[in-house]
Amino acid sequence: MIQLEGITRSFGERRVLDDVGFRVDGGRMTGFVGGNGAGKTTTMRIILGVLSADAGTVTIDGAPITAGDRARFGYMPEERGLYPKMKVLEQLVYLGRLHGMSAGDAKRSATELVDRLGLGERANDPLESLSLGNQQRAQIAAALVHEPVALVLDEPFSGLDPIAVEVVLGVLRDYAAKGAPVLFSSHQLDIVERLCDDVVVIGGGRILAAGSREELRARHSGSAFEIELAGPSADAGWVRDQPGVEVTHLDGGFARFDADSDAAAQSVLSRAVAHGSSETHGSSETAIVRRFGPITPTLAEIFKEVVQ
Numbered sequence: 001m002i003q004l005e006g007i008t009r010s011f012g013e014r015r016v017l018d019d020v021g022f023r024v025d026g027g028r029m030t031g032f033v034g035g036n037g038a039g040k041t042t043t044m045r046i047i048l049g050v051l052s053a054d055a056g057t058v059t060i061d062g063a064p065i066t067a068g069d070r071a072r073f074g075y076m077p078e079e080r081g082l083y084p085k086m087k088v089l090e091q092l093v094y095l096g097r098l099h100g101m102s103a104g105d106a107k108r109s110a111t112e113l114v115d116r117l118g119l120g121e122r123a124n125d126p127l128e129s130l131s132l133g134n135q136q137r138a139q140i141a142a143a144l145v146h147e148p149v150a151l152v153l154d155e156p157f158s159g160l161d162p163i164a165v166e167v168v169l170g171v172l173r174d175y176a177a178k179g180a181p182v183l184f185s186s187h188q189l190d191i192v193e194r195l196c197d198d199v200v201v202i203g204g205g206r207i208l209a210a211g212s213r214e215e216l217r218a219r220h221s222g223s224a225f226e227i228e229l230a231g232p233s234a235d236a237g238w239v240r241d242q243p244g245v246e247v248t249h250l251d252g253g254f255a256r257f258d259a260d261s262d263a264a265a266q267s268v269l270s271r272a273v274a275h276g277s278s279e280t281h282g283s284s285e286t287a288i289v290r291r292f293g294p295i296t297p298t299l300a301e302i303f304k305e306v307v308q
């Protein structure tokens with residue numbers, strides 16, 4: 001587990017990180033989200049030791065992080081750092097060797113990654129001849145080639161098409177499943193929502209929210225519910241008459257409402273189940289409950305709420 005505590009950093013008079021603290025657990029994918037200039041890259045550089053903090057600590061498994069630990073990390077920096085003229089596979093083997101792998105291990109690991117990331121046919125081409133998306137895949141391979149103990153990736157999905165996103169996602173998931181902590185920043189909240197186990201939201205250099213995806217959703221879900229009734233004459237109009245309930249959207253058998261309490265919401269469900277919606281409107285038809293539950297916010301909605 002990587003843990004940051006009280007990290008502060010200024011550039012000149014400007015404080016860009018202010019008491020930043022969060023953890024990245026082993027075996028989990030942690031998404032790091034924030035607007036432009038929020039402080040994500042600066043934080044990642046401090047984790048990697050590329051930049052120093054003015055105050056605060058970074059620990060790994062409870063002990064202060066060392067240069068030796070960092071050498072075993074995989075890092076994909078914002079400024080992508082591969083050699084444009086060097087062939088893809090050759091370059092990955094070279095990087096593996098730089099990290100102390102044997103020639104055989106480096107070749108095996110590089111070849112595996114190149115195949116897994118769909119670069120097999122381009123393995124012997126210079127990096128600069130690849131499309132930007134494929135160069136990005138090569139950057140991800142470079143972060144992984146030495147079988148790192150932890151991964152820190154700055155915007156690994158930017159510039160990838162949806163198929164490439166799926167490929168990279170699979171590789172990262174398998175990697176995290178081996179028990180390593182994985183931290184990645186992204187502006188693509190839909191991807192973060194799908195991929196991450198934990199989320200850290202940063203804004204103006206401060207941590208605005210952190211926790212598991214489910215925790216954050218639960219914490220930010222308000223009192224909104226929805227019910228959907230099915231049947232030829234399904235009509236959820238009666239929900240408006242329920243005590244403690246305010247309907248915010250009504251469309252045939254579908255109603256979205258705010259409830260004063262869980263009990264008020266439950267009474268809507270009870271009534272729907274017991275009587276069927278249409279009975280209250282004098283029809284003999286009964287409607288069945290197709291869907292009922294609280295409305296959980298998307299990560300994009302939570303992000304908007306905490307960043308405001």
Ligand SMILES: Nc1ncnc2c1ncn2[C@@H]1O[C@H](COP(=O)(O)OP(=O)(O)OP(=O)(O)O)[C@@H](O)[C@H]1O
Binds near residue numbers: 016037039040
């Ligand atoms: N070397 C530097 N000198 C001065 N200011 C800097 C330096 N590096 C970063 N900053 C400033 O620190 C703030 C945080 O930048 P950072 O790159 O960490 O944000 P970010 O969240 O990664 O943004 P983006 O999503 O746009 O990449 C910004 O206002 C940036 O201008």
